Amino acid sequence: DQQVKQNSPSLSVQEGRISILNCDYTNSMFDYFLWYKKYPAEGPTFLISISSIKDKNEDGRFTVFLNKSAKHLSLHIVPSQPGDSAVYFCAAKKSSGDKLTFGTGTRLAVRP
Amino acid sequence: GAGVSQTPSNKVTEKGKYVELRCDPISGHTALYWYRQSLGQGPEFLIYFQGTGAADDSGLPNDRFFAVRPEGSVSTLKIQRTERGDSAVYLCASSLLRTDTQYFGPGTRLTVL
Numbered sequence: 001d002q003q004v005k006q007n008s009p010s011l012s013v014q015e016g017r018i019s020i021l022n023c024d025y026t027n028s029m030f031d032y033f034l035w036y037k038k039y040p041a042e043g044p045t046f047l048i049s050i051s052s053i054k055d056k057n058e059d060g061r062f063t064v065f066l067n068k069s070a071k072h073l074s075l076h077i078v079p080s081q082p083g084d085s086a087v088y089f090c091a092a093k094k095s096s097g098d099k100l101t102f103g104t105g106t107r108l109a110v111r112p
Numbered sequence: 113g114a115g116v117s118q119t120p121s122n123k124v125t126e127k128g129k130y131v132e133l134r135c136d137p138i139s140g141h142t143a144l145y146w147y148r149q150s151l152g153q154g155p156e157f158l159i160y161f162q163g164t165g166a167a168d169d170s171g172l173p174n175d176r177f178f179a180v181r182p183e184g185s186v187s188t189l190k191i192q193r194t195e196r197g198d199s200a201v202y203l204c205a206s207s208l209l210r211t212d213t214q215y216f217g218p219g220t221r222l223t224v225l
Binding site for chain 2: 004006034036041042043044045046049089091095096098099100101102103104105
């Protein structure tokens, strides 16, 4: 039972344009969401997070949007840069809990 | 500052052998987590330590897997009688407190032949 889903295994965008990565979840107990970026042969690197009491969180070029009623979140990267090329994982947890539940990842390629 | 470190970075073993994977968390972090990432999948939770005790081991797949953190810092994940299906990248993460952001190490790639 995949509780966190990233339905797009890959995404390719032009440098300077917007990248939008999507994530859906099924467990209504999740109330804290995170995005991690992963380069080959490295561990996941924390990018940005959002609590369920918010619907938007912004950090520089990265913005995460949360739609609780749809159980959907998205990560926007504007403008996209070639160095953003990596695998992006969506993760969810209960704020009172410990373990993260990850999606299967989306591979982003930013073309120069 | 130093991040989470894991050793070895790669481990190749034969089916049936015993392996130990080590994790050094960020200094001062009380919470430590182990995850396993198989090819094409996201990391999957194995076990969580708060201090020296395993607070949640619900993700360990079976009793061949065991982990310890005797002094509340370094942790060792132990796998007995390895099987080919155990081949994966084993990731360790730590956080200052249980509810804080988890920071991951580079992982240990385990290959069971």
